[in-house]
Amino acid sequence: MPKPARMRAAALTATAVLLSCLLAGCSDDDSGDEDLTAQELNWKDCPAPSQAQGGGGSPSPLPDDGTWSCATMKAPRDWDEPEGDTIGIDLIRVRSTGDEDRRIGSLIFNFGGPGASGVTTLPSFGDRYEKLRTRYDLVSFDPRGVGRSRPVLCEDDQQLDAYFQQDTTPDDAAERTELLDSTKDFNDACEENSDGMLPHVRTTDAARDMDLMRQVLGDDKLHYFGISYGTELGGVYAHLFPKNVGRAVFDAVVDPTLDSEQSSLAQVKGFQLALDNFAEDCVSRTGDCPIGDTAQDVKDRMAKLLKDLDSKPIEGIFPRELTQSAATNGIAQAMYSQELWQALTQGLEQAYDGNGRVLMLLSDSLNGRSENGEYSNIAAANISINCADDKPRYTPGYVERKVPEFRAASPLFGDAFAWSLLSCTDWPVAGAAEHPDVSAPGSAPILVVGNTGDPATPYEGARRMVQALGDGVGVELTYKGQGHGAYTSQNKCVQDAVNGYLLDGKVPAAGTVCG
Template sequence: MATSRLFRTTSAAVAAAALLISGCSSGSSPSGTEASPERTGPGPGRAAPSASPALGPLPTATPANLRPYYDQKLTWRDCGVAGFQCATLKVPLDYAEPSADTDLELAVARKKATGPGTRIGSLMVNPGGPGGSAIDYLQQYAPQPAQVRARYDMVAVDPRGVARSEPVRCLSNKRMDKYTQTDQTPDDSAEVDKLTTAYRDFAKGCESRSGKVLPHVSTIESARDMDVLREVLGDKKLSYMGASYGTFLGATYAGLFPSRSGRLVLDGAMNPELDSRTINLNQTAGFNTAFTAFAADCIKRKDCPLGTKSTDDAGKRLSAFFQQLDARPLPTGEARRLTESLATTGVIAAMYDEQAWPILREYLAQAKDGNGRGLLTLSDTYYERDPDGSYANQMFANPAVNCLDLPPAFTSPDEVRAALPSFRKASPVFGDNFAWAALNCAYWPVKATGKAHRIEAEGAAPIVVVGTTRDPATPYEWAKALAAQFSGATLLTYDGDGHTAYGRGSDCIDTAINTYLLEGTTPPKNKRCT
């Protein structure tokens, strides 16, 4: 069972597939920062522009009580991965009341510029999530692209609460197994009670195991951590590549520190103006678009496990398959059986990258023959469950950030029931699942500190916002909306399938972004790539 909306980049096939179904991060307010006066100018994709205040910048002068953090020196050591160095960055748990007694230690990694050419500076990267390890991402993908790596020190910091940086923990591996199998499309009041109990137990586990850090893992605080790292690295301005949720993190940085923002690429952009419910509804429609594209490709093939009649018929067949699993889970060759919730998660995982479509067809065919192993594998990949049964921290960090950044999409089962028609309209296949999953933050032990807002980043250097037309997790309208909010930004469009665009096979996209990072030249206005 998915627990909260999770965004991040994908690699070939599903190796890095991710979405956790429910309230995705979109905004929070920094302690001691006043929002700038509201403006109501039009912008594509905006739900209610007149209701969205703008995120105000922090003072340009660093407060004296934060100076020790900005003045610290990093001690670099060999990471044990060829060519990478690691260090530990100290940041305050609470920026409003910094104290050495409660400091957090964040893991940092870098791969120094290799040349040829003059070193430009550091390029910080974040793959999204929230909850994705930036260090893992850096170490896996830093060898590419070579021309960027030659001129920049490639740098990553695992955000607070994530991976190596004071990780949030919630459930044991066995309890997490049980949690992921909870029925997320309840048919009656008893099943609703089981689902809400699962959400409550998850939240209690996070509070008992990670109570210290839980109130301080907001996107605002992580953006402030990035500014500390920027100065410690010796960069006057931040150069940054963020994907998916990483776009919201980068946009937040630009809103807080516009004068320190350099070359920022935001790929698979989020729209910080939207509230949790709108975000979830938009994504429901986004995954329906992605499934329709998959189904259109599938039905052209004689061996399509969803038939060859039409995309609507394929959707009905998939829904019927899920209903069958609700009553009779499939064997998988191990103690866990393929439940409806696990199968749904497996299918959703494959929507992130069209290169995963052949794998999904194969595993759906296996399931049709009574073998649920393949779809369980997809679900495990999505949840970052290792073969030994252990889970990565991502599934815990994700709701911790999301539920702090925005008030919950729903506060009761009755609110979910009232919204089901709109979610079903957005996606007949996934609507119920997405709607009920959006209830999880209602039981979170820490009250949200953020709210929806615009990010204008007045005074920032030109920013490149990238959107994919059939992106399931971050719909294209979000990229259009974010680009419209910034006082200076260029929208770069990828006409294609899958989540994010850079490094996924489009020479047009890659060339435009590499040119911007290396030369500072933004793409032409309204540039579209395939």
């Protein structure tokens, strides 16, 4: 769950893909005087991703003639006025490899954020879902406000460089005022540049888009794979349309019972746990750990680095220097995947010698910045969706009183997470609720996969999601592993359980544990 907004759980896209409406190919709003469920999608070759989607080249084919196709679905701009103007929702699909008589339907993916472009992320990870393609067309989409789906836009690339370099852990009144002013400037830019979309990017809106998508794709039921925030979106869908849920899997599970502050504090503890595991892993390997003699020494040296950077940044990626905030974001990015721990070790070694390039690359990846200096709209979308969803608004005085509690939970990450609670303070749109409603009586079983080492969606959230879905709906599976998410870890036990349910309808025993 990407709270706080400056440290989002959208790293699947950021790791794989490592703001302008013109580049995004936005279409003008159309009149909604038609039956949108009867629309026919015009599938064609996918263009190269827009800047808002993260840039890069067109998606590479998968084996077995796995050619990616893209289309745009019309959806109501305002679901409270479904016959009014429409917006375009961008979709991507690769067809099933199996026999048509064994095809189940479409399997729709959402990779989280909120703010991750499914149109760019699914092809990046497509080979990891190849088994599922034997009976499904694999489909993903840019949710409204994201990528090519009427993207919300805030600051430009130069402004975002400054935004992500600024001091997000103020030590005095002047630094606090600077942070508050910067946050207000960002939020004002979102309102000015997003063409009136800010009230229409709530998770409930995206869930209604998915039910329209189900019908347009010709499926009686929604078969769904949600990751990170995608589990919250899936839970909200199940609440709104319980009878339409087919086979669904939630991986890297958001805790739907927490408000913004509680969620941020839980994340702080999750990132600290991942940091502890990283430090222990380094010193337990054969040979010397190059960044510390003991696990505590590793963490102490990291804390000293951040303290030094607060007053004296070091060389980063010219012309930018590595600031304390950028280094903290870089470390956070590496916590999302054990595959990035080696890069973090290398980055810390270099930073101790005055070179911050690798840590800055990690930070850029988290923030959606490409090597050519262009940003995707993931930061804008993330904040816009979170602030439209979340009702709480916090004052600077309240946050300042909470800093010690967050710092106690994580000396390294606590301050940044606490101050990021101000992200929605001056937001122009009221938040919808304290937390999402995911109760789904009457839904088909939903497989809920929790990872004990997950930093961004801590393990406890999986059990609470199961409880919130209601009796007979959520089925919990535990993965004892590291990183954000379980299925793409390629753990055989997890993949067998997920594949068995999605492909053959076999619901694993509740409480199954995979090591």
